[in-house]
Amino acid sequence: MNITHQLQALLEQAVQTATGQSELIVLENPRHEGFGDYATPIAMQLAKKLGQNPREIAQQIMENIPDNTIIEKAEIAGPGFLNITLAPEIVSESLREFAAEKPLVPVRKKRIEVEFASPNVAKPLHFGHFRGLILGESLARLLRHSGHEVLTDNFVGDWGTQFGKLIVAIRKWGDKKTIDHNPIEELVRLYRKFHQEAEHDAELEKQGAEEFRKMEVEHDAENLELWKWIVGESLKDFFVVTDRLDAHFDEMRGESFYEKMLPTVLEKLRTSGIGSTGEAGALVVEFGDESKLPTMIFQKSDGATLYQTRDLAKIIFYDSEGFDEMIYVVGNEQNLHFRQVFETARRLGYQGAWTHAGHGLVRLPEGKMSARAGTVISLSEVFDEAYKRAFASLIEHNSEIIGKEREDLAEILAIGALKFNDLGQNRKTDILFDWEAMLDFNGYSGPFIQYSAVRCASILRKATDHCPPVKGESKGVLSFEHEAELSLAKKILRFSDVVLEAAERLEPHVLAEYLFQLAGEYNSFYAKCPVLKADEPERTTRLFLTQKTAETLTHGLYLLGIKTPKQM
RNA sequence: GUCCUCGUAGUUCAACGGAUAGAACAAGGUCCUCCUAAGACCUAGAUUCAGGUUCGAUUCCUGACGGGGACACCA
Numbered sequence: 001m002n003i004t005h006q007l008q009a010l011l012e013q014a015v016q017t018a019t020g021q022s023e024l025i026v027l028e029n030p031r032h033e034g035f036g037d038y039a040t041p042i043a044m045q046l047a048k049k050l051g052q053n054p055r056e057i058a059q060q061i062m063e064n065i066p067d068n069t070i071i072e073k074a075e076i077a078g079p080g081f082l083n084i085t086l087a088p089e090i091v092s093e094s095l096r097e098f099a100a101e102k103p104l105v106p107v108r109k110k111r112i113e114v115e116f117a118s119p120n121v122a123k124p125l126h127f128g129h130f131r132g133l134i135l136g137e138s139l140a141r142l143l144r145h146s147g148h149e150v151l152t153d154n155f156v157g158d159w160g161t162q163f164g165k166l167i168v169a170i171r172k173w174g175d176k177k178t179i180d181h182n183p184i185e186e187l188v189r190l191y192r193k194f195h196q197e198a199e200h201d202a203e204l205e206k207q208g209a210e211e212f213r214k215m216e217v218e219h220d221a222e223n224l225e226l227w228k229w230i231v232g233e234s235l236k237d238f239f240v241v242t243d244r245l246d247a248h249f250d251e252m253r254g255e256s257f258y259e260k261m262l263p264t265v266l267e268k269l270r271t272s273g274i275g276s277t278g279e280a281g282a283l284v285v286e287f288g289d290e291s292k293l294p295t296m297i298f299q300k301s302d303g304a305t306l307y308q309t310r311d312l313a314k315i316i317f318y319d320s321e322g323f324d325e326m327i328y329v330v331g332n333e334q335n336l337h338f339r340q341v342f343e344t345a346r347r348l349g350y351q352g353a354w355t356h357a358g359h360g361l362v363r364l365p366e367g368k369m370s371a372r373a374g375t376v377i378s379l380s381e382v383f384d385e386a387y388k389r390a391f392a393s394l395i396e397h398n399s400e401i402i403g404k405e406r407e408d409l410a411e412i413l414a415i416g417a418l419k420f421n422d423l424g425q426n427r428k429t430d431i432l433f434d435w436e437a438m439l440d441f442n443g444y445s446g447p448f449i450q451y452s453a454v455r456c457a458s459i460l461r462k463a464t465d466h467c468p469p470v471k472g473e474s475k476g477v478l479s480f481e482h483e484a485e486l487s488l489a490k491k492i493l494r495f496s497d498v499v500l501e502a503a504e505r506l507e508p509h510v511l512a513e514y515l516f517q518l519a520g521e522y523n524s525f526y527a528k529c530p531v532l533k534a535d536e537p538e539r540t541t542r543l544f545l546t547q548k549t550a551e552t553l554t555h556g557l558y559l560l561g562i563k564t565p566k567q568m
Numbered sequence: 569g570u571c572c573u574c575g576u577a578g579u580u581c582a583a584c585g586g587a588u589a590g591a592a593c594a595a596g597g598u599c600c601u602c603c604u605a606a607g608a609c610c611u612a613g614a615u616u617c618a619g620g621u622u623c624g625a626u627u628c629c630u631g632a633c634g635g636g637g638a639c640a641c642c643a
Contacts, residue, residue: 509582568604
């Protein structure tokens, strides 16, 4: 049982004896120092119910807290807050037991599928895809650390009308040599050309739809073969990026994976009466006026299916696999789509917890990235620029690391900076694409945290070089002489609660902000408290704090998908 | 037209309905005979507006204004 739970139990008992009420205690972490380590507004909440002054209630609660070893001090503050300060001994004990890497034990272990990345085959991967890629990976890691069974999946957009279009374009304008030479670039060019031509030639759209229909309905061998080849080439390109970003997929169940289940899904919609026949014979689901959801079409009048049909099939598939939750890391703009699909699944009787963890897009100062306007920034362009700046920064700061090591380090810092810049901000809102902010290695940034972790590692290395750790050293009560030590220790101990919150809210920035604070806390401590030159017992305490800080920062960064270098 | 989102220092972002609205960058001022100055410390600076609910509102509700997005045969 962790400190938070112990405190809650103590306070609940105190409230019970003082007021006769059985209330769930909410513990807050006060924003300002001087308000203790934990605070509860319970007295204020009870004030109206009991018709008493909140401060008087707080007084009674405080007097009835059972004897214990964890509370150093309890006091009433402000309008009726009960502020709790922890005893240094319990902080010491908890820190001794603390291990950042250790997964938590959830109240109920869940099987969770996390869908992310989901690139559209034959469409260029640009910087706009960056968010989903790193968010998904981080969320998967956060949920795993929270003790859940997580399966990452990639709902590759490898099925649909765009393949009909692409096939038409290849047959019409494609040249084998050019395509073989640089498949993706050429496919993208052809796809773009198709859309340009289609603007003044309506016939093309029909041809595209027809070719896809042949693939799907008639299983046209020639089209399917071409399709297979296109998908393969696209994925090669895709994996180059995911490797660089350290993103992993347990499954690659693309849209085509669900293709064989589609007839059953359509049948289900029909027989259940949830689906109905719409204009021109399409199969649609009407949600009614109360739901405020517009009608969604699940089968086109020509018999072909749509994205949502496959999404629905996917829900049914994962339900049969025994998953409790599905998380969709997909842009906000698809929110309506998911609400419609989820509602349809619900009406069909499925009961999973489906969450659209939507994210904002990366916006340029002049507006949205648009392939048409030619304002798309490619992923590799950003990577290369980040690498260049990291490399230059290394030369400026540390000339001792050279060669391959320097290159690897520059890569770690570059990717770390890019990822942190993104994950450090709210998932839901758009973020501004800004070279300077993104590649600023000072302040609220990945390298700032990496630097702090590296500094810890450096001290630890020196400590063991000069004086190897003695067996049994990891026992005993830590003596907190300096307030910076105690405050750092308490900060470290908040780690698990923070990870849990980040995982529950599906918002990595909660963890990012914490890591930034922890690094700052350590840096302050570092400025005030010499470690290696300190006398015992301070030296042991400070080394231990350094050790735990390093572990926490490193593992915290790992949960964001960011690597920690050995030195920098 | 309907629905979803967002509006906080000069800029980019934080803040389970809680106390004195936090940071970072940019601006100004300190600190390397001392474990990595990619650092620490100090100064100045903000809730779009009008109502409502509440002991208490940046947060919830209603409306206005202003961004962004989505709305039947794309994904």
